[in-house]
């Protein structure tokens with residue numbers, strides 16, 4: 001059963017969900033905040049969180065037989081893409097591992113954090129606002145022409161879409177989730193630069209996503225490189 005909770009303001013819905021997980025909260029719970037004062041992004045970055053955008057977190061308790069936990073990033077990306085794509089004037093695509101871009105500008109981000117058998121999945125969607133002054137293009141649903149988009153209504157639809165893709169991941173495994181992700185991600189051959197967590201930068205072209213959810217990069221010399229973590233810059 002899905003349970004949606006709302007708070008006007010918090011530090012981070014991921015941090016709050018972590019506290020709920022420690023109290024034993026079951027799967028299916030969602031927490032949404034109107035604004036965050038300490039929103040967390042990937043790679044230790046902050047996530048600007050003014051009123052008007054969607055900030056929410058849920059949890060999945062890993063059960064025996066589940067696919068690899070980190071592949072929940074693909075479940076979340078499929079759900080967020082399905083929510084956003086029909087509302088945007090431009091083309092929405094998934095960027096590995098789990099950003100959603102519209103015509104190359106970031107509109108949503110997903111942050112997975114693990115606590116014991118629980119994976120916390122935090123989702124931020126730019127609805128009415130997007131940050132300015134970044135070194136990368138960003139956009140929002142309103143900037144994409146979805147003038148009526150509203151965070152609360154989006155939250156309900158997102159919870160349904162996430163439950164749908166989680167059910168497929170559990171019942172059928174990663175393959176159908178991966179296949180759908182590939183249809184909606186950057187096409188094979190897309191040039192990209194990968195900044196790995198240790199700072200190493202690798203240039204290449206997107207080849208595919210392997211069955212562990214790793215990005216397979218084709219290097220200029222024809223070799224393949226499997227990337228398990230990093231920041232992707234489309235070049």
Ligand SMILES: O=C(O)CCCC[C@@H]1SC[C@@H]2NC(=O)N[C@@H]21
Pocket residue numbers: 011012013014015036038039040041042043045047054055056057099108109110111122123124125
């Ligand atoms: O860097 C990214 O792309 C991931 C951003 C994730 C932001 C969301 S907003 C709701 C949840 N709470 C957080 O503190 N972060 C995530």
